[in-house]
Amino acid sequence: MPFHPQEAYQCGPAALATALASVGIRRSPDQLRDEVYIPARQGSLQPEMLAAVRRAGAIPYRLAPEPQALLKELAAGHPVVVLQNLRFDWAPQWHYAVAVGYDLPAGQVILRSGVEKRLVMDLGAFDRSWAKAGRWAFVALPPEQLPAAANETDYVAAAVALERVVPEAAEKAYGTALKTWPGNLLARIGIGNAAYRRGDLAAAEAAFRQAVDEHPASGDAWNNLAQTLHERGNQPAAREAAERAVAIGGPRLPIYRQTFKTVSGG
Template sequence: MSRLWRAAGVLLAAALVAVCAGCATRTPLVEARGHAELVQTPFHPQQQYQCGPASLAMVLGASGVAATPESLEAKVYLPGRHGSLQVEMLAAPRGMDRLPYTLDGELSAITAELDAGRPVLVLHNYGLPFWPRWHYAVVIGYDSARDEIVMRSGVTERQVWPARQFMRAWDNGGRWAMVLLRPGELPAQASAGRYLEAAAIFEKSATVPATQAVFSAATRAWPQEPVAWIGSGTAHYRARNFDAAAWDYEAALALDGSLAGARNNLAMALLEKGCPRQAQAELDKLDPGALPTALRNEVEDTQRQIRERGASTAGC
């Protein structure tokens, strides 16, 4: 028995040495590119369970929108859940002309936004998978030399955590993070698909000028993306700039002539320009029987408007 204990002791000692050696040579999580801290980020200490409104008010303030937790409570706080869901946290800024953009679940995506001057709202889970304790915080800085993350969190204005502690809580929270973009801004590590998806949702509740700026940025960044031109065309159409709308829809169709929705939109823009014959010519390129029901109904409505205005008119 004593021999077994002695062997176990040797193995335990060896294991401890290995663990300590691993700690000593552990690779830092924060990439070695210096440090950043956005000290001008507003701070709003949270009330009980209200980390959502407080955190959102901070990132809104950093993006130039004056907001308080109290002004956001009705928009994002769910009393029955004692907290806020991501869907509300994403929806509220859109009505204030700020584009919420969710980041890749990598620490480098967070530090890139900090380098660009934008604080990052993150979701942590301090509990267990079967008993979560959700918490929103705002990352305002990092230090690669110390491998640390700096946050505004809860009632603490400057909370400094080791990067590994931050990653554990962020891992447990599903690595969800978002930034708020001013109209016309692009994320530091922009994904065309993710940005355009966010922009398409944004246009439903944002003002027309903000939507125009968002899609204009997309056409500059990804000129080969038809969706960017369609979004820009729709924003111009809403602004009653039908010349620009028609130009954008034509750009989308030049990239992909099979986009029936864009062709119907082009016909509508041409009709509003006073060009019913040209509008009809665009619809003649479509096969209504091959279209989904909803789009077919839209095409039929455009056709009706052309008839009412007179397709035989000389037009443009």
């Protein structure tokens, strides 16, 4: 594991640089400072930390706020960025560190923390400081790699958030999700959207057709299939798919109606 000792109030950039370097993404704390450090707060807020991971092309996955999730990731060899409160609830001292290992018989957790490359901390004391920060933690992984403690809903949501920033990386994350949860609708639509975005309409149609076969009540899948079929010149099938989307309705019904109008030549 790499190590970046922190400067004053720079634990966020240092922890982030350490986590990214562990998956082959080289960013120095100085490079990350402008992305995550807020001078008025003398620190880095959690949303900025997660956003910086996305901009680097990795997927930040928030762990469930429980020790078992942390230990499971460490056992899989995934360093975990953790937020601690090193003082009191009424006078907090927030601090980011990177958990890199543990020794259960000895009751210890091993951290890259501050200026210490190998801080061995009592597991109970660590958990108390972590609990005072809501047990907030995440792993930063390549989109081809599934977190050890991942659940379907949270991982696909993380991939959707990544798509808004680095669509190419999100497509890989959707593929990773489908290997474990092949029936996931959002991931299947995400694969279709990625193919559509790069102009591969045949692959997009295949993905959307699989989505409507597996989830016939999905208006989004029918709508996207209709648009793709329209652009491929299959107007009868496009109109039929658009009709299905409109019949299903839902919060995006105005979009479905517009697609129906487009594919119908109206």
